[in-house]
Amino acid sequence: MEKIVSLAKRRGFIFQSSEIYGGLNSCWDYGPLGVELKNNVKRAWWRRMVQERDDMVGQDASILMHPRVWEASGHLEGFTDPLVDCKQCRQRFRADHVTGKTCPECGGELTEPRNFNLMFKTFMGPVEDQAAVVYLRPETAQGIFVNFNNILTTTRKRLPFGVAQIGKSFRNEITPGNFTFRTREFEQMEIEYFVKPGTDEEHFHKWVETRYKWYKELGISPERLRLRPHAQDELAHYAKACVDIEYYFPMGWSELEGIANRTDYDLKRHAEYSGNKLEYFDQELNEHYVPYVIEPSAGADRATLAFLLDAYHEEPDKDEIRVVLRFHPELAPVKVAVLPLSRKEPLTDMAKEISQELRRHWNTEYDDAKSIGRRYRRQDEIGTPFCVTVDFQSPEDQTVTVRDRDTMEQTRLSVAELVPYLREKLDNR
Template sequence: MSNAPQKASIENTQLKDIVSHAKEYGFVFPSSEIYDGLAAVYDYGPNGVELKNNLKRLWWQAMTQLHQNVVGIDAAIFMAPQTWVASGHVAGFNDPLVDNLDSKKRYRADVLVEDKAAEYEAAGQQDRAADLLATLGRLLTDNDLAGVKELIVSEKIVCPISGTCNWTDVRQFNLMYSTQGSAVEGDAAQIYLRPETAQGIFVNFLNVQKSARQKVPFGIAQIGKAFRNEIVARQFIFRMREFEQMEMQFFVRPGTEEEWYNNWKQARRRFHEAVGLAPEKLRFHDHDKLAHYAKAAVDIEYEFPFGFKEIEGIHSRSDFDLTQHQELSRKKQQYFDNDVNPETGKPYGNYVPYVVETSVGADRLFLATLCQAYQEETITEGEGEKEQTKTRTFLKLHPALAPIKAAIFPLVKKDGMPEKAEEIFNSLRFDFPVIMEERDAIGKRYTRQDLIGTPFCIVVDGQTLEDETVTVRHRDSREQTRMPISELRAYIGQAVSFARIFEKL
């Protein structure tokens, strides 16, 4: 008998606990919550924005500081409408949608079928689930929308709201948000909120290559917002309508793309492991079917509480993007390579570079990091008759990523301890994000910092006033170390430096 339903229930509970934790401790809030929120849109709270910014800074430095041939840009969100014609988004950036006539609710047809397949898997009918997904894939590849509707009806898939199978025809829906390119209605062409950040890199290829004096192979990195009008947005911040991408397009000489694709594939996996994601929770998923322009594509997936899902894609895109923009803009996107081809003895000359893309979702990496860090363990406190067992919850974040690096606590609010704690706080706050707390018992203060992932708690007590030493309590082990105040900056700095992560790359 399969234990899949029980496992799914446990996983759903884990996700609910993480979502609740994220809100209660200032990581992620539903957007516009006082107005009942906006579906698939979230705000990052005080601790969440620090963690996310740390992840973005880490990615940026890993790309641009550790590679002499990778530089960055920050392209505009609005772009000329022709950009999205050349990229294929105007014609082909679609999802198959279907409405239920009774509930008036709209759904992605492919998600309805995938959810049915998940039900079969949970019931131990893996073969039936596989056949269903294979049929769906074939129909979508053939753009057979009538066949997709027949599949929904034949599988007796009902609307979760109305419970009926009264469906409209399936039709394609473009996911790009559009707006007017002028303040005066009707005066300007329709423009789009970008659905990806990559095109801002492609249209700036020659600007960057010339101004940064780069030779192929070289990369262009960018972090930025993207927008997709997702009809079905689920699983917390995993799929949102407004999200942030961290992308790097690496331009290479044709014929070398396979080598560079494999290099970046391994490099990006090492990055995720160095950040703290467990190796056993990461896997490569090669694309079975490639876009017509792609030579290879793989996803790095992380095992979330809701299963393995993509956090980053690595794609060998050939010369498709630059060639498309070259043809539509009528501006050459070629690079002159004066390196000598050993086969001909002459320079390689002009060519349109091929591209290897790495694209990671900042929000997905944030969620993976939060899921990995969320820990519950059973601990024993007290001795003898006072001994008790309880569950301890904490965030086991890498110290370099933690929102707050250290919390300074006066043991009591008297005898000069608060003043000494404030002195230590002031000596550290220009180097690290630190806080000082006086309220509540010391145990409760420890717990609060554990719940937001603070790696060190520094306690000022009576001995501090005598010998200028403090107790440093470590989040993961709960062990305590006595050290001079004068050593705190170096001790914390060594632990929270990005260098501790870069050493693993």
């Protein structure tokens, strides 16, 4: 993890938030390469889960919602952790993480456990009173449930169908850490898939398979992935079943995504609290019923971290160690780099023209600083699949050299062939 954190800062993937002021604990900023990587992860998810399916639609709900939403969902009542404080060193711990009544850090006396709500509270409007309290959402799911009727009416979808959403959520975690793995502000990629009761188990298993396959298709090593079904005593109160997709992070096996069978709990609760029926009319059965919900819930930040960790490789290269990020081409922040062999004008003019043309198709980087070997190494370290080198022969015969990141093999071809060649390589890996 230390190597990844160092590389992330050095190459512009992820920075400590507010670093010039000493930083803010567990808050991170995505730099120029990091935002491209994370956006590519989100695009890949949206493409597979929404665009390529005819049973899915999307939405983007507001972060601020009516406070009654969180009463209905159970977050106001049950979204708490029991905490204890050390009277001596003032550190705070989850009560279930300590044994006895002494501080694990300094041996001081601990307070009695107190419940601590994990939702961030704020105020809407100019007056800070109880009537103006609103919350930053702790999950995106509720925005889908409260829009069930709107989406059903406007899309005229028939069961089974799903609603997908990517958005920020906030949880006042007590023990955030491990880089971007656990943070107080994070982005979720969630699906609420509505099914007929009685078919829920079949759809649940299909979604577990679909989501597990997605990570493998985008390059995650199968030996670093596993499925972990929840035991009955750890299931959420609303869940009939849940399976975590876990990744072997540097700190060990940890949750990457959860797929849950939420039954009809959420729609029934919101119907009860809002006074509006949230039902589906089944034309074949000529009856109304409340659908069950299958929820694949992934973290965009955790997925980005997993892809970054899994892509990292070190390998011997003569007397040095070559560091390379073997991103799947769909996820690579930069797809192609254009490198003139020297800064002499005929070469740079041609290289800039080629770079401009490639930008119409892919995220492209132009680099003419330092030796060609150093530039290759830099592109390897940020995961660029292909480098196009313009050399002294190029202006004469309109040919360039294309270097493959993974094999380091070089292919000579004409400039006219460049876009078709790269399209075939980038789209078919």
